Amino acid sequence: MHRLASVSSHGLVGRSSQMAAIRRVIDKAARNRLPVLLLGESGTGKEVVARAIHDANPRGRFVPIDCGSLVGTLMESELFGHVKGAFSGATENKRGLVELADGGTAFFDEIGDLPLEMQVKLLRLLQESEYRAVGSLQWHKVDLRIIAATHRDLHKEVAAGRFRLDLFYRLNVFAIRLPALRDRKEDIPLLVRHFMEAGQASGLPWMETTDELLETFQAYDWPGNVRELKHCIDRLSALQSEGALQMSDLPSPLQHSRASGNLQNLSGAVGEVAGTELPEFAMAPRSPVISLPQSERHTITRALVATKGERGKAARILGIGRTTLYRKMKQYGIE
Ligand SMILES: Nc1ncnc2c1ncn2[C@@H]1O[C@H](COP(=O)(O)OP(=O)(O)OP(=O)(O)O)[C@@H](O)[C@H]1O
Ligand SMILES: [Mg+2]
Structure with missing residues (x-):
């Protein structure tokens, strides 16, 4: 038991020098409330580290926000809430994720997928610690720790005009790169x-x-x-x-x-x-001509069918994050 506890401090398993360095950075990051940017390939443990930073000095809630999964007004309302009558279907006032995270940590997962118009709003949140619900004129102050993560190369995203340079600077204060x-x-x-x-x-x-x-x-x-x-x-x-x-x-x-x-x-x-074969893992037909993307598309579809479209469950079965599943569904045009 003890041995395991020592290798998995912060919920992170690994004794390599890279992991030791990551643990030290987590401890440093936990001492302040500066924004943290987590970089690294898919599956390297960005979410594990985000939670570890929060848990090392827990204040309020840890609220994960999937930046790739929502677009337009829906995303804005999901993030900042809306007031009754803000758009058709807005029959009640609704609180957003940012309000939920007030006093705690908002984890912006796949920040590189955040649409430009939302990047402006996030910048304001970072700079002024304030936001406005959809359809409201009133600014609300919040006290948030912001952690963002992406598997993308943000320099490239900035160069391609898909990511705001000012937001990148704001987020890049405390960057942690997770090794492959x-x-x-x-x-x-x-x-x-x-x-x-x-x-x-x-x-x-x-x-x-x-x-x-x-x-x-x-x-x-x-x-x-x-x-x-x-x-x-x-x-x-x-x-x-x-x-x-x-x-x-x-x-x-x-x-x-x-x-x-x-x-x-x-x-x-x-x-x-x-x-x-486990029934819910039923694989694509194993013909030598099927390409990896084809097989991946097929596997994702089967998982979604098996879970009756429950994406969270499907992602778990597939062993990938929900954001990755959304991205791949988009990529393959799966509804
Ligand atoms: N150092 C680690 N020790 C123990 N488990 C880990 C470690 N790193 C990652 N994991 C596990 O691997 C899986 C992937 O980790 P995580 O979701 O944090 O990756 P990610 O970088 O956010 O990936 P993605 O970009 O695909 O969302 C999870 O099940 C997580 O618990
Ligand atoms: Mg993740």
Whole structure:
């Protein structure tokens, strides 16, 4: 127990020097209320770090806000609330997420996806600590800690005119870059153990790992980072029958990674394990001609059908964040 508690301080597993540095920055960030910008590839733990910063010095609530999931008036009203009669359908006054986060932390996830017209409003919130509900003339003051995260390169977004430079400067006061899992592979065995224990706690059978298996995990580059590793462990534990895990149980990109250094994303391949399929994970037809995007599109659709369109549930099954799911749905034109 103690050993685990020490490796997972702040809810973060990992003993690499990179993780130690991240823990120190979390402690520093927790001492003030400056805006924090979390950068890093998908699945590197940006949300885990955002929560850790809040929890290290908890004040008020931690309110996650998906910047990619809402557009136009709906988003503005979701963020800032609206007054009765502000638009058709606004039959009551409604409080927004920003008001909910007052006194606490607002986590703007996928800030790089925030539409330009909303960026102006967020800038005002950052500069003046005030906002206006849709349809209201009155400004309200708030006391917020703002944490923002994105997998995008904000310099590029600024250069392309999609992100306001002034907002970028405002947010970039305290930037934390989360390393890709391939750049801290020494953390992989600990993470594997952590996810196995978590799986066991939620009723999945225990898996015995071998050195060979861990070496294989360390040889793979995990383009989907910690999220992909977690997904892989969950799927393997769910699919295996009790006992030691065999090399042949592994999805093929992992089996081949040592030889080829293949960067292929696993998510489409995990269904091949041991010829079994969990019904809700039903995979795309396994013909060699199907492309990864096709297979991904198919898998997402199946997950949405299986959950009757419940996106949160579908995202959990797929092992990706809700924002990532929204983005991919948009990308593939899935309604
Ligand atoms: N250092 C870590 N220790 C333990 N679990 C971790 C760590 N980093 C990430 N995770 C787990 O990996 C998954 C992905 O993490 P998280 O949602 O924070 O990533 P993200 O950077 O926000 O990804 P995305 O850009 O896709 O939203 C979560 O299940 C999280 O609990
Ligand atoms: Mg996230």
